[in-house]
Amino acid sequence: MNFDFSEEQHQLRDQARRFLTEHSTSKRIRQVLDGVAPYDRAMWQEIAAMGWLGAAVPEEYGGAGLGHVGLCVLAEELGRALAPVPFSSSVYLATEALLLAGSEAQKDELLPKLVAGDLIGTLAWAEGTGNPDPARIKARVSGGKLTGVKWPVADGGLADIAIVVARDETDRIVLALARLGGAGVHPEALNTVDPTREQAKLSFDGVPVEVLPGDGWETLIQVLDRAAVLIAFEQVGLAQKCLDMAVAFAMERHAFGRPIGSFQAIKHKLADVYVATELARSNAYFGAWALGVGAAELPLAAASARVSATEAAWLAAKENIQTHGGIGFTWEMDCHLYYRRAKLLGLTLGSAPWWKDRVVAALETRNAA
Amino acid sequence: MDFEDTPQEAAFRAEVRTFLAANAEPKKRGVPGRARHVGAEELARAKRFQAAKHDAGLVGLTWPKEWGGRELTQIFQVIYNQEEEAYAVPRGVFEIGLGMCIPTMMAYATPEQLRRYVPKALHGEEVWCQLFSEPAGGSDVAAVRTRAEKNGDTWTINGQKIWTSGAQFSDFGIIVVRSNPDVPKHMGLSFFFLDMKSPGIEIRPIKQASGASHFNEVFFTDVKVPDSQRLGAVGQGWRVALTTLMNERLAIGDVPRPDTEDLLELARAVELDGEPAINNVSVREKIADMHVRSQGLKYTRFRTMTALSRGQTPGPESSIGKLVNAAKLQEIASFGLDLLGSAGMVMDKDLSPMQAMFQEALLSSPASRIAGGTDEILRNIVAERVLGLPGDIRVDKDIPFNRLPSGKR
Numbered sequence: 001m002n003f004d005f006s007e008e009q010h011q012l013r014d015q016a017r018r019f020l021t022e023h024s025t026s027k028r029i030r031q032v033l034d035g036v037a038p039y040d041r042a043m044w045q046e047i048a049a050m051g052w053l054g055a056a057v058p059e060e061y062g063g064a065g066l067g068h069v070g071l072c073v074l075a076e077e078l079g080r081a082l083a084p085v086p087f088s089s090s091v092y093l094a095t096e097a098l099l100l101a102g103s104e105a106q107k108d109e110l111l112p113k114l115v116a117g118d119l120i121g122t123l124a125w126a127e128g129t130g131n132p133d134p135a136r137i138k139a140r141v142s143g144g145k146l147t148g149v150k151w152p153v154a155d156g157g158l159a160d161i162a163i164v165v166a167r168d169e170t171d172r173i174v175l176a177l178a179r180l181g182g183a184g185v186h187p188e189a190l191n192t193v194d195p196t197r198e199q200a201k202l203s204f205d206g207v208p209v210e211v212l213p214g215d216g217w218e219t220l221i222q223v224l225d226r227a228a229v230l231i232a233f234e235q236v237g238l239a240q241k242c243l244d245m246a247v248a249f250a251m252e253r254h255a256f257g258r259p260i261g262s263f264q265a266i267k268h269k270l271a272d273v274y275v276a277t278e279l280a281r282s283n284a285y286f287g288a289w290a291l292g293v294g295a296a297e298l299p300l301a302a303a304s305a306r307v308s309a310t311e312a313a314w315l316a317a318k319e320n321i322q323t324h325g326g327i328g329f330t331w332e333m334d335c336h337l338y339y340r341r342a343k344l345l346g347l348t349l350g351s352a353p354w355w356k357d358r359v360v361a362a363l364e365t366r367n368a369a
Numbered sequence: 370m371d372f373e374d375t376p377q378e379a380a381f382r383a384e385v386r387t388f389l390a391a392n393a394e395p396k397k398r399g400v401p402g403r404a405r406h407v408g409a410e411e412l413a414r415a416k417r418f419q420a421a422k423h424d425a426g427l428v429g430l431t432w433p434k435e436w437g438g439r440e441l442t443q444i445f446q447v448i449y450n451q452e453e454e455a456y457a458v459p460r461g462v463f464e465i466g467l468g469m470c471i472p473t474m475m476a477y478a479t480p481e482q483l484r485r486y487v488p489k490a491l492h493g494e495e496v497w498c499q500l501f502s503e504p505a506g507g508s509d510v511a512a513v514r515t516r517a518e519k520n521g522d523t524w525t526i527n528g529q530k531i532w533t534s535g536a537q538f539s540d541f542g543i544i545v546v547r548s549n550p551d552v553p554k555h556m557g558l559s560f561f562f563l564d565m566k567s568p569g570i571e572i573r574p575i576k577q578a579s580g581a582s583h584f585n586e587v588f589f590t591d592v593k594v595p596d597s598q599r600l601g602a603v604g605q606g607w608r609v610a611l612t613t614l615m616n617e618r619l620a621i622g623d624v625p626r627p628d629t630e631d632l633l634e635l636a637r638a639v640e641l642d643g644e645p646a647i648n649n650v651s652v653r654e655k656i657a658d659m660h661v662r663s664q665g666l667k668y669t670r671f672r673t674m675t676a677l678s679r680g681q682t683p684g685p686e687s688s689i690g691k692l693v694n695a696a697k698l699q700e701i702a703s704f705g706l707d708l709l710g711s712a713g714m715v716m717d718k719d720l721s722p723m724q725a726m727f728q729e730a731l732l733s734s735p736a737s738r739i740a741g742g743t744d745e746i747l748r749n750i751v752a753e754r755v756l757g758l759p760g761d762i763r764v765d766k767d768i769p770f771n772r773l774p775s776g777k778r
Contacts, residue, residue: 279665
């Protein structure tokens, strides 16, 4: 039994923790929160220079070839640090989609640039309210040109390329690669519950696209499964950070002549947060294993990791504010940054009810086999 | 990351499998394998199985070779438990003696005493029980009122213990008693082992809320125990008791039934609103919630096993198992009944699906949230030992035990 990260992966974690503690500070996150910049460009460049963007990309495309388990380690730290960069969109979504379904030419051209941070990518599946569902896709590729409206699109306002879920002339779902800088693309920034991560509405009006080979919906689901594991690590990192903050505050803060952390009302609440976080961590570990070896269990492992981590992050973030009391609800305290991000992460790949249904669907498939 | 055994672990697992295949019956699916009541026949069967395990060298795995053990690390005990989980073997007879009583003896008894008691316990000839809980001391384990008074070289014990598993078929027991009521709670305790057949011991079964009887009340009336059977110094009984409690078996292989798979099976078998219950959105949501808890625990156990396999002490995550399992069991049982409509109330085995497994669990599950540490005590332990939060303020710390307010219950 070796259900833990390797020595090298632990070192990678330490390195990431040190870097992010120094750079992903409250002050710099708030620059994005306050709308000074859509993301922290300097942090992005340093992250690219350290090779994180290509952690799971094979060396032939300029990646570090650390594998997906290495990427999971980084994801946990990025989630813990609330890093205000388009990492998840560009790495978990666009890069993964290209690795899975891109043509050799597309991979040769785009992956090295994504790895270097010269290009930012994203994936656009949603068209307004609702969870992933082929019936809801109205965007259409006709004669090699894309028309339609996608929202919310993570980092849609700052990405250079987007992989867009659309229909072709025969109504099949395809993934269409669009360059976002040119004519016919109209990005519109959205106000969201978490302004530290940019979201946009993208309108396409006859934009030339390249269609990725293969069944578009099948690829989308594979990308979402992979991203669900990686985002689960971000959520676990965030939950652990919230728990650490709440515990530290409960030790310091005195009321009724004693630290509030000595009251069972607080102790039991934080014990429950700990339990939820450990369950989520263990589910995420199994997701990492399934992702790392490309196991047949990945759909079940990914959905379980996502459901568990979404629950833990939400619980930890809201109870962190509650433990802090009134001060926790002020703009100056960082508690709300984690609260905002926790909810955002729980929505970004589709919300919990959809993923819970995927857990049961995967169980049914497994038992039928 | 992988789930592979080391070569040594794999060889041991094969050894265990060979033994179990030859000496035990596999569990049947859909039926809980654990025997609920230990009668004379079950006791004899348990003793035969223990003897067979002993002769195969599969007992006392982590114990010193001097006492019949194999001096293996704890991962081997976990592997044994994992394999045994698939078999309907007798349970509930030797766990406390070999898991808690004898390890306490090893820490405090004389070599002569160990030579007398350890081999017979290990072979399954003699059964041991643990006498800690009292009517007025459940979560507050040190609030022991059973008195021990010394006269010459003999102690006289008077009082009552409760929730004692296996007292009715035990040969020996370990007991914590109050030897001095004039000092604060933890300081006036002493610890003994005694013969459960001693005159003055009366054992009565407790009828539980579920209707079953797995535990006993044990009454002591002028029970004589020689001072030579004292473990630890007079007044140091609490320290000895902590040794016992630390040896509580690492509950690592236990998955209570019904679990998610059983709920899934039930939801596919019964109809709700004219179609299989599994198609219902709220049913699916509940199954998913339970599944991620079960799997979260399973992979938490794997993390613990990884630490054990490396010869490390498991991290604090290993402490969440019982807390999660107990609440989950109760929730699954209750939801299972909901799936049956008003027929969920029926627990006739021939009428209720899966032999009334869910109904049985509904009635027995309150116990799992109390026994071996209540949910509340476990949360305190997580908060204090794992998260480092301050202990509760103790109002009984500096007050002599006999001046503490006792309340009416």
